[in-house]
Amino acid sequence: MKLIIHGAAGRMGRALVRALENNGDFQLLYAVDPVLPVRALSQCRQKADCVIDFSHHSATKALLDYCLRTKTPVVVCTTGHTQAEHALLCRAAGQIPVFHSSNVSLGIALLTQLVSQTAQRFPDADITIIETHHSQKRDAPSGTALLLSQAIPSPRNISIHSVRRGTVAGIHRVIFTTESQTVTLQHEAHHRGLYAQGALTAAAWLTGQRPGLYSMKDLVV
Ligand SMILES: NC(=O)c1ccc[n+]([C@@H]2O[C@H](COP(=O)([O-])OP(=O)(O)OC[C@H]3O[C@@H](n4cnc5c(N)ncnc54)[C@H](O)[C@@H]3O)[C@@H](O)[C@H]2O)c1
Known part of the structure; x- marks a missing residue:
């Protein structure tokens, strides 16, 4: 499967290039980034999958x-998309398959899924989301923290805190506090290869799909 990586010189782009080196199912057609020889998608002449x-x-x-x-x-x-940029994703999905997940x-x-279930079980809990990422991360709160907050049904008291330190690949902790107990759910990424592998799985899955806007919910059943 032929791929174009957009943002190929960044932390994740480089992790993806490394993941491709060990994966015979994919071929890197173009690595696109303003700081690389192929600076823009308009320079790509061959069609990718x-x-x-x-x-x-x-x-x-x-x-x-x-x-x-x-x-x-x-x-x-x-x-970190604005509402207008998100609307562009939705509009494009009318014509091509678009996979989008933070x-x-x-x-x-x-x-x-666990956050959604726990929130339903503890309707009176205060909910705190703490996300920790490397100090170069540009958006705050993280897209994942927003994704987790959107999984919580009904208007709730949710506070989101962002911590930026060192080279942390991504830690998300969701704390439910009631008068009598605390439930903590946490995910920690050990390295960026996790996201690179996830993106490749999504790409392989997406190429067989009809036009539409897809997310991890469609991939994980
Ligand atoms: N969905 C996920 O699972 C997941 C995981 C990790 C990071 N991310 C997101 O991926 C994005 C990149 O993360 P990163 O840590 O690699 O950031 P980064 O800043 O290290 O890299 C971004 C790269 O994009 C390039 N770039 C900027 N403008 C561009 C343009 N107009 N065209 C092409 N390339 C352009 C930059 O030159 C840079 O090389 C961030 O938004 C981050 O939040 C998502």
Whole structure:
């Protein structure tokens, strides 16, 4: 399967390139990044089976313009989209398969389900989400913290705290506090290879799909 990596020189782009080196099922067609020789998608002449995006949300329009023009499925792993950029993703999904998840790890997909269930069981609990990431992370709170908060039904008292330190790949802790007990659910990514593998799994799955907007919910049944 032929891939384009968008944002290939970043921390995640480089992790993805490393993951491809050990995976005969995928071929890297273009590594696109403003700091690389292939600076923009418009320079890509050969058609890929899928684009994987780990760049910056401000690149969303150019990314989707390319994917729509070339009818290429796209796995959008970038976080921090504005409402207008998210609307562009929804609109593009009318014509091409678009996969979008703020966190492509299986563990976070399961944590999201557990958070939803726990919130239903403890309707009076105060809910605290603490996300910790490396000090270079640009958006706060993390897309995953927002994803977890959206999994909690009904208006609730949720506080989200962001911690930035060192080289942490991603820790998400959700704490439910009632008058009589505390329940803590936590996921910790050990390295970025986790997300690289998740993106490749999503890309392999997406290329067989009809146009639509997909997420980890569709991948993890
Ligand atoms: N969905 C997930 O599971 C998941 C996991 C990790 C990170 N992320 C997200 O992926 C994104 C990238 O993370 P990172 O840690 O690699 O960031 P990073 O800052 O290390 O890398 C981003 C790269 O994108 C490039 N870039 C910026 N604008 C661009 C453009 N217009 N076109 C192409 N490339 C462009 C930059 O030059 C840089 O090399 C962030 O939004 C992050 O939150 C998502």
